[in-house]
Amino acid sequence: MVRRTRADMEETRTTLLKTARQVFSKHGYAETSMDDLTALAGLTRGALYHHFGDKKGLLTAVVAQIDAEMDTRLQVISDSTDNAWEAFRDRCRMYLEMAQEPEIQRIVLRDARAVLGSSPPEAHRHCAASLQKMLEQLMLQETVVQTDPEALAMLIHGALCEAAFWIAEAEPGSDRLLQALGALERLLNGVRS
CATH class of the missing domain: 1.10.10.60 (Homeodomain-like)
Structure with missing residues (x-):
C-alpha cells in the first residue's frame, strides 16, 4: 500500500x-x-x-471557500479608504453586486440555499460580526445613530442576504440590482446621524 x-x-x-x-x-x-x-x-x-x-460536504466546502474569497474582496474595500462610512456603504453595495456574478449566484445563492439552507452558519456569524465592528466604529465617530450595534448589524446583514437571494433569482436583464442598490442607499441613510 x-x-x-x-x-x-x-x-x-x-x-x-x-x-x-x-x-x-x-x-x-x-x-x-x-x-x-x-x-x-x-x-x-x-x-x-x-x-x-459526501456530495453535500463537498458543496459545503466549496461555499465556505467562496465565502472566504468574498470576505477578502470586501476587506479590500475597507482597507482602501480612511472614510469609515464610505467603506461601510461600499461593502454593502459590493455584497449586492456580487449576487450577479455567475459562480456566486449559482453555487452560494441558489444551490447552497436549496441544499444547505443557506451559507454555513459560521459565515453568517462572521459577516454579522464584521458589520457590527464597523457600526461600532461609526457610532463612536457619531456617523451612525446610537443604537444596539449587534441588533443593527443583524438587521442590515439579514436585509443584504435576502436582497442578494432576490437578485440571484431574477431573470437575466432584470433591474433588481439597481432597485436593491437604491433601496439600500435609503436604508443606510436612515441610520446616519
Missing part, C-alpha cells in the same frame, strides 16, 4: 474543490454526478468521501 504524504492529500483536496467549483458553477449541484466530477478531477469517489464525506 502506498502511503500518501500530507502534500499529496492537500493536492487531492484542492483538485476536488477546484473541479467541484467548475462543475457546480456550470451544471449546478443537482445535475452534477459524483462519478463525472471525480473522473474529471482524475480521482476516485473514495478520495471525495475521504475529504468531504
Whole structure:
C-alpha cells in the first residue's frame, strides 16, 4: 500500500474543490454526478468521501471557500479608504453586486440555499460580526445613530442576504440590482446621524 504524504492529500483536496467549483458553477449541484466530477478531477469517489464525506460536504466546502474569497474582496474595500462610512456603504453595495456574478449566484445563492439552507452558519456569524465592528466604529465617530450595534448589524446583514437571494433569482436583464442598490442607499441613510 502506498502511503500518501500530507502534500499529496492537500493536492487531492484542492483538485476536488477546484473541479467541484467548475462543475457546480456550470451544471449546478443537482445535475452534477459524483462519478463525472471525480473522473474529471482524475480521482476516485473514495478520495471525495475521504475529504468531504459526501456530495453535500463537498458543496459545503466549496461555499465556505467562496465565502472566504468574498470576505477578502470586501476587506479590500475597507482597507482602501480612511472614510469609515464610505467603506461601510461600499461593502454593502459590493455584497449586492456580487449576487450577479455567475459562480456566486449559482453555487452560494441558489444551490447552497436549496441544499444547505443557506451559507454555513459560521459565515453568517462572521459577516454579522464584521458589520457590527464597523457600526461600532461609526457610532463612536457619531456617523451612525446610537443604537444596539449587534441588533443593527443583524438587521442590515439579514436585509443584504435576502436582497442578494432576490437578485440571484431574477431573470437575466432584470433591474433588481439597481432597485436593491437604491433601496439600500435609503436604508443606510436612515441610520446616519
